[in-house]
Amino acid sequence: xxxxxxxxxxxxxxxxxxxxxxxxxxxxxxxxxxxxxxxxxxxxxxxxxxxxxxxxxxxxxxxxxxxxxxxxxxxxxxxxxxxxxxxxxxxxxxxxxxxxxxxxxxxxxx
Amino acid sequence: xxxxxxxxxxxxxxxxxxxxxxxxxxxxxxxxxxxxxxxxxxxxxxxxxxxxxxxxxxxxxxxxxxxxxxxxxxxxxxxxxxxxxxxxxxxxxxxxxxxxxxxxxxxxxxxxxx
Numbered sequence: 056x057x058x059x060x061x062x063x064x065x066x067x068x069x070x071x072x073x074x075x076x077x078x079x080x081x082x083x084x085x086x087x088x089x090x091x092x093x094x095x096x097x098x099x100x101x102x103x104x105x106x107x108x109x110x111x112x113x114x115x116x117x118x119x120x121x122x123x124x125x126x127x128x129x130x131x132x133x134x135x136x137x138x139x140x141x142x143x144x145x146x147x148x149x150x151x152x153x154x155x156x157x158x159x160x161x162x163x164x165x
Numbered sequence: 166x167x168x169x170x171x172x173x174x175x176x177x178x179x180x181x182x183x184x185x186x187x188x189x190x191x192x193x194x195x196x197x198x199x200x201x202x203x204x205x206x207x208x209x210x211x212x213x214x215x216x217x218x219x220x221x222x223x224x225x226x227x228x229x230x231x232x233x234x235x236x237x238x239x240x241x242x243x244x245x246x247x248x249x250x251x252x253x254x255x256x257x258x259x260x261x262x263x264x265x266x267x268x269x270x271x272x273x274x275x276x277x278x279x
Contacts, residue, residue, distance in 0.1 A: 059207075086265055089267070091270075098270040098271060099270045100270070101269060106265075145208075147265050149265070152198050152210045152213050153200075153268060155208040155209075157206075157207045158207075
């Protein structure tokens with residue numbers, strides 16, 4: 056079992072729709088959770104982080120954390136073609152630095 | 166505020182040669198991390214510096230990899246001698262807070278070993 060699991064996609068949504076990206080993790084001691092966006096050939100860009108159970112909103116982005124179920128999700132409202140990228144879930148367990156999932160490729164169709 | 170910078174952006178070397186990658190973290194960030202992504206795999210942690218000290222190097226694949234951060238500013242990652250399986254993208258990240266804080270990534274160095 057991978058430490059951080061994501062569906063590789065592609066997840067295809069129409070422009071203006073809500074994109075929902077999910078991530079599960081195996082270590083119950085995980086403390087911090089991050090979402091990175093990575094355009095092809097570019098570096099990961101931090102877009103959201105969450106430390107406590109519940110929702111955290113920032114503009115069109117909402118991160119949701121459920122530690123009991125060991126999942127974290129990212130919602131993107133009013134999706135735009137420019138949101139098309141690979142979204143990486145990263146988890147910090149306290150033992151070492153970030154553990155990354157393999158990423159979900161999002162395609163927003165105009 | 167300047168972000169994390171890395172040099173070179175690309176490097177192509179032959180098996181057995183030596184390559185040195187450089188990372189300049191965000192000014193004031195004591196925490197510096199090296200990660201690597203090989204083709205088709207997840208980004209993997211290599212090591213973590215706090216200032217000039219190696220806090221965690223459990224991700225370093227073998228003793229052909231040597232990381233330094235003299236003076237607690239920029240860091241170098243040397244691969245000597247390089248092997249074919251070392252090919253990939255090497256990312257550097259920095260953070261203000263220690264483990265658990267937000268990490269900001271540099272553009273990466275794409276290393277190709279032929």
